[in-house]
Amino acid sequence: MPRVSQAHLDARRQQILDAARRCFVVDGFHATSTRDILRVADLSAGAFYRYFDSKDAIVAAIASECLDQLTNGFDAALGSGTERPLDQALDEVFDVVDRLHRTQDLSKLIVTVWAESVRIPELARLFNEAFGRVRLLTQRAIEQQRDRGLLSPDTSSDGLARVLVGALQGYVIQNALLDEPRAREYRESVHRLIS
Template identity: 65%
Template structure:
């Protein structure tokens, strides 16, 4: 019997997850049965159970994929040795959320996954771990801004990080639920709030003009 290539296995796993994602977005987790996923993927039960033990296993894999794309974007924006300006980093995150919502309906998917976290302790633990990692990245960026005199030093870096991440959570909710989320209005208003908090860079102000 010829050996199945890893690329074939990866493609089949992706086929199952894409089918399940479409079902979950359309019908929710609890109204979606394994038979629905099998039918949408056009695969036999044996083919699907080779990769996943059941629906909860598929839900965890989808949550890992969906949030993984966003945490990777956070890492790209803020994971360098010196954090980029917060408004630029948040702009990039808003753009990623909007792009993935347009191409993969990720805002509705994430909202569905968040709701499932209330029921599933394993999923809730995963969300906590993911949120903690992202919060550390944003807190580190806030501390660097404070060290450069761009943010007040007497505010909690962790508190600022929670508020900024909360704004992105709100953006996801609006993209998922509203008929008119108006991403540009959200982006420009968030810039206004950040601009009223972040001071001009003292180093930039002291640089001679050419």
Template identity: 40%
Template sequence: MARVSQAHLDARRRQILDGAARCFARNGFHATSMQDVLREAGLSAGAVYRYFRSKEEIIGAIARECFTTVRAAFEDASRETPPPPPDVIVGRALHQVYEGPAGFTQGGGQSFARLILQVWSETLRNDELAAILRDGFGHLREGWTALVESYQQAGLVRDDIPADHMARTLIGTVQGFIAQQALFGEVDVEVLRNGLRGVMSMGATASAASAERAS
């Protein structure tokens, strides 16, 4: 009997996750059955249950994958000197998630956002999924905090504000953007980037105005 290659196994797992993500985004987590996932993925029950025993395991795998993609964007940014500004990092991370292996581009940003809102809501009743999100959020805080500290050391932002406070605020900004995507329709990532650039320009604009008045 021919041995199944790792590439084949990975492709099957990818096929299941992509199909499930489309189902969850389109119909909702609770309204989607495992039979729906089987049909969407075009696989037999035996093929799917070889990888995942339940919908909960599938959505947990999708959540881990999203955090892994975002973490990679932070790691790339941390290797740059000086580190890119927040609007650039946020734009990169969201684009990498939308265009990454989870296949969210088929439904656009709103498809991804609707799926993320369902993941968040499931954490209220699923302790295992809640643990995945807590771990992912912790890594996001660490990544943003390290970058904010780099900004402070470079004199780019105020150093009298705790770096963790700014990190949590930046994460909250992205979470709010995702909620807008899910609830009110497609919003281009460039809207968030422009908004962040506008907020970050406030101090510079005020300084320029003060200099003009002084002269």
């Protein structure tokens, strides 16, 4: 029997993840069955179980990919060596969220997956790690701004970082749930908060 290449295996796994994303965005996690995912992916149950042992494992893989994309956006905007103003860096992060929302329905997907983190400890751990990393990057950027005199000397870098991460989470939720999230007004308000 010919050996299947790693590229083929990776493509098949991604096919399952993409199908699951589509199903979860349309029907939510609990209303989506493994059979639904297989139908959308056009695969057999054997192919599914070669890559994932449960629907929860798919959710964990999707969450990991989503969170990696978000944290990579934060790394690019706020990582070491960046000297841009905090509001400009946060705009870059909001741009990443907007792009992922438009191209992958990220906001709807992340809210669906977020809800599952209440019952799946592995997901809770992934979210805690990702947002902990984002908070530390934001905190470091706030400290740089404060050291350059762009923020009040008594600004709590930890406190403001938590508020800004909460603002990002709120932005994701509003993109997912509101008919008219009013992104421009939201961003302008975050800018005023920082200044």
